[in-house]
Amino acid sequence: MGEDVERIRFVCSKIRKAEFVMNVAAANALIKSFGKLGMVEELLWVWRKMKENGIEPTLYTYNFLMNGLVSSAFVDSAERVFEVMESGRIKPDVVTYNTMIKGYCKAGQTQKGVEKLRDMENRGLEADKITYMTMIQACYGDSDFSSCLALYQEMDEKGIQVPPHAYSLVIGGLCKEGKLNEGYAVFENMIRRGSEPNVAIYTVLIDGYAKCGNVEDAIRLLQRMISEGFEPDVVTYSVVVNGLCKNGRVEEALGYFKTCQFNGLAINSMFYSSLIDGLGKAGRVDEAEKLFEEMSEKGCTRDSYCYNALMDAFTKSGKVDEALALFKRMEEEEGCDQTVYTYTILISGMFKDHRNEEALKLWDMMIDKGITPTAACFRALSTGLCLSGKVGRACKILDELAPMGVILDAACEDMINTLCKAGRIKEACKLADGITERGREVPGRIRTVMINALRKVGKSDLAMKLMHSKIGIGYERMGSVKRRVKFKTLLEIESSDYEF
Known part of the structure; x- marks a missing residue:
């Protein structure tokens, strides 16, 4: 391709130097060719040459020019050409509109694409399946699945043939939003309309059911797929296996694994990570490790999901050193990215093994590498610190995250829950007071967290006293000073039946 472009550029340079009479047919051919190859400079030279020679562009000329500009991401220039057409003798047709819509969608300006679609209809032009397919793909890319559905319904109402890929995107989008009934309805409508489903469409719907x-x-849909003569691929089987493993049905998942091996399907890393995770959660760590090593033998690349799944299995079974060895091997031997989830697993495992300082070192390592902590990661850290009596340190680390742009709204609530569950009501009250004093959280939310946490640990009387008090929401006067009633007051009014 590169050699062809250079050859054409050479020929073009000769043409530009030579004197020749250009006609509209030659101009159209050149603009079309240059546009396809992304040679914008040469394309614009032809356009200027046409003007110099007084050659009137045709609709084809405009459309070839628009397509060349859009293909090379010159959307603003294409927009100007479109405006010239609107005000000129030759008006945009469906192809022109589709090209402009494609340009907007490629540039991430989906809303402009929608506006152009509506403008097209207002001018009496009928959108075709290319128009709708372009818009559905763009809306799907923006995770705007409701618009995908609306566009599909427009196609259906207008009797426009819906391509299989459009069905796949609409069904997939609905499944991602958990709207399985709607997704299945689109699937059945597709069959009623005479469109045959394919493996990808079946897989999208099966995945939706499995994830929910x-x-x-x-499984019923998988069986229907097979009975109708479709051969499931490894992706289809892997989503079923993932669903089974997530629901603790590891033996059935292993059965599908054997089916894939028998049929000669190349097992991918997603398939392996699901099985490793399922076996690990079932306490079958040795089998999980065996599968992990088998991946290398089969030439299957081990990604961070596979490593994380086995590390999680190790830490949950008390094999923290094995998890650490895997952590080092992950980066040093295979160059596999250590994700925030990797650190979350190890930090949690270290605290459970009472290796608090090592857990904190891992946290620092993660921050130094520029990996942004998630709520789950900080929860692992703060839980470990709170249970080891280092609430202040957890609060200090939380405060350090704010300047980094990491705001974990529910972090303090999680810490209060952890302390209450551990029976450390005094520390929970102190933390709640600190939150309200700094105005970090709305006192009402903290009260709700405290009330629910106290109920969960069987201290309903204490929860009722908090509910009917002014703690956190009311004020008391001390001379001329007005102060909020603190949570520590709960301890002062509580009877001596409780030990703090």
Whole structure:
């Protein structure tokens, strides 16, 4: 391709130097060719040459020019050409509109694409399946699945043939939003309209059922797929296996694993990570490790998901050193990215093994590497610190995250929950007072967290006293000073039946 472009550029340079009479047919051919190859400079030279020679562009000329500009991401220039057409003798047609819509969508300006679609209809032009397909793809890329559905319904109402890929995107979008019934309705409508589903469409729907915990429905759909003559691929089987493993049905998942091996399907890393995770959660760590090593033998690349799944299995079974060895091997031997989830697993495992300082070193390592902590990661750290009596340190680390742009709204609530569950009501009250004093959280939310946490640990009387008090929301006067009633007051009014 590169050699062809250079050859054409050479020929073009000769043409530009030579004197020749250009006609509209030659101009159209050149603009079309240059546009396809992304040779914008040469394309614009032809356009200027046409003007110099008084050659009137045709609709084809404009459309070839628009397509060349859009293909090379010159959307603003294409927009100006479109405006010239609107005010000129030759008006935009469906192809022109589709090209402009494609340009907007490629540039991430989906809303402009929608506006152009509506403008097209207002001018009496009928959008075709290319128009709708372009818009559905763009809306899907923006995770605007409701618009995908609305556009599909427009196509259906207008009797425009819906391509299989459009069905796949609409069904996939609905499944991602957990709207399985709507997704299945689109699937059945597709069949009623005479469109045959394919493996990808079946897989999208099966994946939706599996991820929502409806594994039986996923399996029934898999069986229907097979009975209708479709051969499931490894991706189809892997989503079923993932669903089974998430629901603790590891033996059935292993059965599908054997089916894939028997059929000669190349097992991918997603398939392996699901099985490793399922076996680990079932306490079958040796089998999980065996599968992990088998991946290398089979030439299957081990990604961070596979490493994390096995590390999680190790830490949960008390094999923290094995998890650490895997952590080092992950980066040093295979160059596999250590994710925030990797650190979350190890930090949690270290605290459970009472290796608090090592857990804190891992946290510092993660921050130094520029990996942004998630709420789950900080929860692992703060839980470990709170349970080891280092609430202040957890609060200090939380305060350090704010200047980094990491705001974990529910972090303090999680810490209060942890302390209450551990029976450390005094520390929970102190933390709640600190939050309200700094105005970090709305006192009402903290009260709710405290009330629910106290109930969960069987201290309903204490929860009722908090509910009917002014703690956190009311004020008391000390001379001329007005102060909020603190949570520590709860301890002062509580009877001596409780030990703090």
